[in-house]
Amino acid sequence: MGEAIVITSGKGGVGKTTTTANVGTALAMFGKSVCLIDTDIGLRNLDVIMGVENRIIYDIVDVVEGRCKVRSALIKDKRIEHLALLPAAQTSDKTAITPESMKEIVDDLKQDYEFILIDCPAGIEQGYQNAVAGADRAIVVTTPEKSSVRDADRIIGLLEKEDLTEPPKLIINRIRNHMVKNGDMIDVDDIVQLLSIDLIGIVMDDDEVIKASNNGEPIALNSSSKASIAYRNIARRILGENVPLQSLDTEKGMFYKMKKFFGIRS
Amino acid sequence: MSNKKQFVTIKGTKEGLSIFIDEACSFEEAMADLQEKINAIRPKEYEPIVSVHVKLGNRYLLESQEKELREILNHKSRFYIESIDSNVILKEDALKWKENSEIKAVRKIVRSGQVLEITGDLLLIGDVNPGGKVVSTGNVYILGNLYGIAHAGAAGDRKAIIAASYMKPTQLRIADYISRAPDYESDGVYMECGLIDEEQDKIVIDRIQVLSRNRREISGFERRILNG
Numbered sequence: 001m002g003e004a005i006v007i008t009s010g011k012g013g014v015g016k017t018t019t020t021a022n023v024g025t026a027l028a029m030f031g032k033s034v035c036l037i038d039t040d041i042g043l044r045n046l047d048v049i050m051g052v053e054n055r056i057i058y059d060i061v062d063v064v065e066g067r068c069k070v071r072s073a074l075i076k077d078k079r080i081e082h083l084a085l086l087p088a089a090q091t092s093d094k095t096a097i098t099p100e101s102m103k104e105i106v107d108d109l110k111q112d113y114e115f116i117l118i119d120c121p122a123g124i125e126q127g128y129q130n131a132v133a134g135a136d137r138a139i140v141v142t143t144p145e146k147s148s149v150r151d152a153d154r155i156i157g158l159l160e161k162e163d164l165t166e167p168p169k170l171i172i173n174r175i176r177n178h179m180v181k182n183g184d185m186i187d188v189d190d191i192v193q194l195l196s197i198d199l200i201g202i203v204m205d206d207d208e209v210i211k212a213s214n215n216g217e218p219i220a221l222n223s224s225s226k227a228s229i230a231y232r233n234i235a236r237r238i239l240g241e242n243v244p245l246q247s248l249d250t251e252k253g254m255f256y257k258m259k260k261f262f263g264i265r266s
Numbered sequence: 267m268s269n270k271k272q273f274v275t276i277k278g279t280k281e282g283l284s285i286f287i288d289e290a291c292s293f294e295e296a297m298a299d300l301q302e303k304i305n306a307i308r309p310k311e312y313e314p315i316v317s318v319h320v321k322l323g324n325r326y327l328l329e330s331q332e333k334e335l336r337e338i339l340n341h342k343s344r345f346y347i348e349s350i351d352s353n354v355i356l357k358e359d360a361l362k363w364k365e366n367s368e369i370k371a372v373r374k375i376v377r378s379g380q381v382l383e384i385t386g387d388l389l390l391i392g393d394v395n396p397g398g399k400v401v402s403t404g405n406v407y408i409l410g411n412l413y414g415i416a417h418a419g420a421a422g423d424r425k426a427i428i429a430a431s432y433m434k435p436t437q438l439r440i441a442d443y444i445s446r447a448p449d450y451e452s453d454g455v456y457m458e459c460g461l462i463d464e465e466q467d468k469i470v471i472d473r474i475q476v477l478s479r480n481r482r483e484i485s486g487f488e489r490r491i492l493n494g
Contacts, residue, residue, distance in 0.1 A: 154377060156377055194393075194396075
């Protein structure tokens with residue numbers, strides 16, 4: 001019996017879909033069977049980021065309306081084993097499915113997959129309610145901006161009313177180190193203190209993420225970039241491993257490390 | 267009249283006139299007696315207005331009865347009713363009184379979009395985040411951070427206060443007063459309280475210690491007992 005995790009944020013554009021794609025990919029790389037569900041009906045993106053857009057035949061609305069079985073709508077990833085995607089419909093809107101039908105689909109998929117990651121649309125209306133309906137756990141994504149922290153706070157308040165097995169976890173996405181240092185961006189600690197939920201990962205702002213998304217290759221597949229490591233760390237924490245948080249500092253050269261080692265201040 | 271029992275006694279005390287109404291007789295009898303006494307006095311136009319305290323003893327007055335009493339006393343007389351005192355109140359009123367004067371402890375984080383409404387004093391153990399709001403008819407005490415909106419004395423009690431371990435509110439509201447955070451970025455304050463300053467006619471934020479001077483009867487219960 002698998003576990004369903006909804007990835008949500010309230011605000012749009014903070015990286016829910018990217019997070020879903022990469023955390024899902026990372027979990028699958030660790031050998032877990034993972035199914036991603038895109039619930040952003042009418043504005044689907046997850047398939048594009050996963051690079052499977054042209055393979056969609058059936059979507060979630062087809063499943064709900066009984067035109068096909070859940071399993072025939074799933075798209076299996078060709079790069080990693082045990083990774084599948086249930087795409088959203090592009091032609092309908094959020095009212096095409098209900099929380100009850102969503103829960104049914106998720107419960108069904110839990111039989112076959114260890115992790116179901118649900119990509120939630122922005123907002124707190126029907127789309128959000130659909131996405132949350134089947135979830136056991138929740139991950140809230142925010143960026144170090146006031147507006148997105150506010151919305152995260154609102155979403156956490158709403159999630160508290162849901163029937164979840166544990167309080168939601170927090171991912172802080174798109175941290176720009178130089179801005180945090182100058183005090184132009186909100187501190188990670190301040191965000192965690194305000195939202196008072198557990199931090200499960202921080203992800204640096206990385207140009208590679210955009211590049212990878214455009215190529216339809218989740219960054220988690222590329223082992224060298226910092227964001228990729230961050231996503232894999234999040235996946236390991238979801239699996240219950242105790243991984244320390246990545247340091248915010250960008251890699252310094254060998255010389256700096258030597259100086260640090262000998263205790264010389266630069 | 268001499269053979270009739272006295273139901274209503276009027277006495278002069280240092281607070282003014284007191285009208286004692288016997289608690290054993292029926293309300294009609296008492297009112298008839300009172301009417302008679304008032305008629306007998308028949309005050310003149312030039313006489314000064316006298317304030318009276320009506321003492322009911324262990325009698326409870328219905329709203330309609332109180333209205334009748336007020337009508338008799340106000341009609342063709344130079345009386346002004348200062349207070350109507352009774353030793354008894356309805357259980358319903360007593361419960362309401364209790365509810366209004368109790369401190370309610372709530373342990374939660376009031377997040378953006380959430381509103382916590384309380385009758386009586388609120389003791390919040392947790393934070394009020396930006397966009398969150400707490401409202402109480404009495405005082406608001408917050409053991410935590412106040413970033414959102416706090417409204418004390420929501421039913422119009424201007425003596426209500428807002429105290430917090432850490433205060434950086436978007437707005438403070440007390441009764442019908444509103445004050446908001448300055449437009450520039452400022453640091454919050456620790457262990458301070460907001461209260462209405464009568465002289466400045468606005469909400470001021472001060473150290474919690476000033477409360478021992480300015481709001482001695484801090485507990486809602488004490489305050490209401492003192493004010494009747």
